[in-house]
Amino acid sequence: DGGITQSPKYLFRKEGQNVTLSCEQNLNHDAMYWYRQDPGQGLRLIYYSQIVNDFQKGDIAEGYSVSREKKESFPLTVTSAQKNPTAFYLCASLQGLGMNTEAFFGQGTRLTVV
Amino acid sequence: QKEVEQNSGPLSVPEGAIASLNCTYSDRVSQSFFWYRQYSGKSPELIMSIYSNGDKEDGRFTAQLNKASQYVSLLIRDSQPSDSATYLCAVRGYKLVFGAGTILRVKS
Numbered sequence: 755d756g757g758i759t760q761s762p763k764y765l766f767r768k769e770g771q772n773v774t775l776s777c778e779q780n781l782n783h784d785a786m787y788w789y790r791q792d793p794g795q796g797l798r799l800i801y802y803s804q805i806v807n808d809f810q811k812g813d814i815a816e817g818y819s820v821s822r823e824k825k826e827s828f829p830l831t832v833t834s835a836q837k838n839p840t841a842f843y844l845c846a847s848l849q850g851l852g853m854n855t856e857a858f859f860g861q862g863t864r865l866t867v868v
Numbered sequence: 869q870k871e872v873e874q875n876s877g878p879l880s881v882p883e884g885a886i887a888s889l890n891c892t893y894s895d896r897v898s899q900s901f902f903w904y905r906q907y908s909g910k911s912p913e914l915i916m917s918i919y920s921n922g923d924k925e926d927g928r929f930t931a932q933l934n935k936a937s938q939y940v941s942l943l944i945r946d947s948q949p950s951d952s953a954t955y956l957c958a959v960r961g962y963k964l965v966f967g968a969g970t971i972l973r974v975k976s
Binding site: 785787789795796797799802810812842844846848851854855856857858859860861862 | 958
């Protein structure tokens with residue numbers, strides 16, 4: 755079945771530690787996105803990629819990094835520079851610019867600082 | 869000005885009534901518009917997509933788009949308690965941007 759998979763579902767990070775969240779899709783989508791959601795809030799854009807080997811900062815990129823070496827994969831690293839990383843992280847994918855298609859989400863990763 | 873704006877609610881409607889959710893956006897070159905439903909602790913699920921001016925109906929849901937007014941809405945007919953959730957408006961121009969969401973409560 756085609757879809758988008760995020761892992762792990764739950765992740766615990768110690769202070770000063772870098773962690774990487776996985777996002778994989780087999781929908782052959784060009785564009786992939788990372789969002790952060792805090793309790794009672796909407797989705798804020800962290801990074802997005804319209805095509806392989808290219809990505810752009812969103813509204814809250816500080817303290818995060820990404821790579822897009824393969825079309826199927828768009829991992830997000832939460833670095834120690836992100837001072838308040840506890841949140842629900844969502845990855846989405848959709849077809850490239852100029853194409854009218856919907857965005858589909860993974861199941862999310864809930865990150866907690868311990 | 870926020871790129872996508874929604875009334876945060878909560879919007880309360882009785883069971884069987886019509887719920888009307890609204891969204892405005894700022895980027896005039898936006899081409900794709902979506903409504904997602906999100907239950908607490910879950911990822912958003914797509915309800916409707918709309919790409920051209922006018923109405924689009926799917927079951928109990930109708931999306932309406934007016935590009936001149938930069939306005940998109942979602943009507944839910946015969947609202948059910950299971951429709952109680954947060955509804956997210958999303959707009960795609962160069963990037964996909966979400967509103968903060970409107971909380972809908974359907975009272976039985």
